Amino acid sequence: MAELIINGDKPLCGEVTIGGRKNSAVAVIPATLLAAGTNTLSNLPAISDISTYNEILRHLGAVTQEPSNGVMRVDTSKATPEKSPPMEMVKTIRASYYLLGALLGRFGYARVGFPGGCNIGQRPIDQHLKGFKALGAEVRTDHGEVVVESRNSRLQGTHIYLDVASVGATINIMLAAVLAEGTTVIENVAREPHIVDVASCLNSMGARVVGAGTDTIKIHGVREMQPTNHAIIPDEIEAATYAIAGAATRGDVTLMNIVPKHLDAVTAKLGEAGVRVQENGDWVRVVAPERPQAVSLKTLPYPGFPTDAMPPMTVLLSLASGTSMVSEGVFENRFDHVEELQRMGTNVRVEGRTAVIEGVERLHGTSVRATNLRAGAALVIAGLGAEGETVVSSIEHVDRGYEHFDEKLKALGADITRVHNGDDEDDSADDSTDGDDPGQVVSFRQS
Numbered sequence: 001m002a003e004l005i006i007n008g009d010k011p012l013c014g015e016v017t018i019g020g021r022k023n024s025a026v027a028v029i030p031a032t033l034l035a036a037g038t039n040t041l042s043n044l045p046a047i048s049d050i051s052t053y054n055e056i057l058r059h060l061g062a063v064t065q066e067p068s069n070g071v072m073r074v075d076t077s078k079a080t081p082e083k084s085p086p087m088e089m090v091k092t093i094r095a096s097y098y099l100l101g102a103l104l105g106r107f108g109y110a111r112v113g114f115p116g117g118c119n120i121g122q123r124p125i126d127q128h129l130k131g132f133k134a135l136g137a138e139v140r141t142d143h144g145e146v147v148v149e150s151r152n153s154r155l156q157g158t159h160i161y162l163d164v165a166s167v168g169a170t171i172n173i174m175l176a177a178v179l180a181e182g183t184t185v186i187e188n189v190a191r192e193p194h195i196v197d198v199a200s201c202l203n204s205m206g207a208r209v210v211g212a213g214t215d216t217i218k219i220h221g222v223r224e225m226q227p228t229n230h231a232i233i234p235d236e237i238e239a240a241t242y243a244i245a246g247a248a249t250r251g252d253v254t255l256m257n258i259v260p261k262h263l264d265a266v267t268a269k270l271g272e273a274g275v276r277v278q279e280n281g282d283w284v285r286v287v288a289p290e291r292p293q294a295v296s297l298k299t300l301p302y303p304g305f306p307t308d309a310m311p312p313m314t315v316l317l318s319l320a321s322g323t324s325m326v327s328e329g330v331f332e333n334r335f336d337h338v339e340e341l342q343r344m345g346t347n348v349r350v351e352g353r354t355a356v357i358e359g360v361e362r363l364h365g366t367s368v369r370a371t372n373l374r375a376g377a378a379l380v381i382a383g384l385g386a387e388g389e390t391v392v393s394s395i396e397h398v399d400r401g402y403e404h405f406d407e408k409l410k411a412l413g414a415d416i417t418r419v420h421n422g423d424d425e426d427d428s429a430d431d432s433t434d435g436d437d438p439g440q441v442v443s444f445r446q447s
């Protein structure tokens, strides 16, 4: 149970090296289950979601260890789908749903508990299950677990139209379809950069996936796949978080080791807010104005403004001059952080899926609590930009997705200290698993 104590109102300045993309890593790791043998993954972020995934893989019989300098070997030769991973591990992370596609693809069978992850809306997995069914798998639920099965016959390529351009469903169906017989066409797929990353990892294992990054993906099934060496792409949400933190502290931050194009929607909005943005090759520099201008935005699937960067952005806009409107277009309930921010002096009104933000000149430090990953990052940024001391508790949520967060901020000039507090009973993982009740999470909208 940890908290961060921040003495704010100090500009963040300098260079920060961005790690590998969390949401890509948590898909590539289960993808290794599709072939027997030893894979080498690199540019993995040092975050707790990766440790959790490793534990799950070990439970399934794979041999793996914690990444060292971002590099990790995963030997999947002895992996088996027969021992379903313990519910408490599966519920800790959302991406445990990728075990369904990967194990179904290789073994024709998977039994996995309903996924957890941040509590930011209903988050059904009906589109994933619709895809598995269309490929010929039997899908059922049993004691809070999802069972997908096609043991007696190979999955069959087919045509699938997603009702929503879901990142998780797109990747999960790809994982299941790579070893199917014939061609699978998935339409209305998500186009996030990590979908391209996962497809290129699969292709390096011998799969034949084309069209990743567009709204239609074609998968020509292959008989078998081989282990691979794959480097994860940089994390544009981590990059966006430091860019916004720099802007919110009147700082000057250069994000190293990124793909600037992946950050376009964020840097465009920062530019509109008066932040000076320079980019070149694999870096982006953001130089804050004395005070940002209000801007309005709506989060959308890629290439729109990313929902994962929205909570940090509301902090910057809370300090802007004028009124901003921020609409959440992906999840139903992603303004958890607003209530905590109010305690620091923001003036934000949430109306349905829109936050109306009246900028204030100053935020004031106080004690606040992270309720999920990006909400936690937003509160840390608020603390960095606020006068006085801010204590952000339940920082475990943030450790799920940001590597060495406090150390990287310290290197940029932040006055931030991590304190381990064994008595903090509020730091339970309950918030991250609220959405896990199977009756709520799953809605079988199959056609």
Ligand code: EPZ
Pocket (backbone or CB within 6 Å): 022, 023, 026, 094, 095, 118, 121, 122, 123, 124, 125, 126, 127, 128, 129, 164, 165, 166, 167, 168, 169, 190, 192, 307, 308, 330, 331, 332, 373, 374, 401
């Ligand atoms: C992934 O969540 C990410 N998580 C999220 O990261 C990210 O916010 C989100 O994609 C959008 O980019 C992982 O990659 C592990 P979706 P996912 O399926 O897959 C609805 C972070 O902070 N939907 O694209 O759950 C759903 O309810 C986070 O790093 C269905 O209706 O997102 C939502 O409204 C949190 N049925 C929308 O689609 C389905 O079967 C998009 O969800 C699936 C989704």
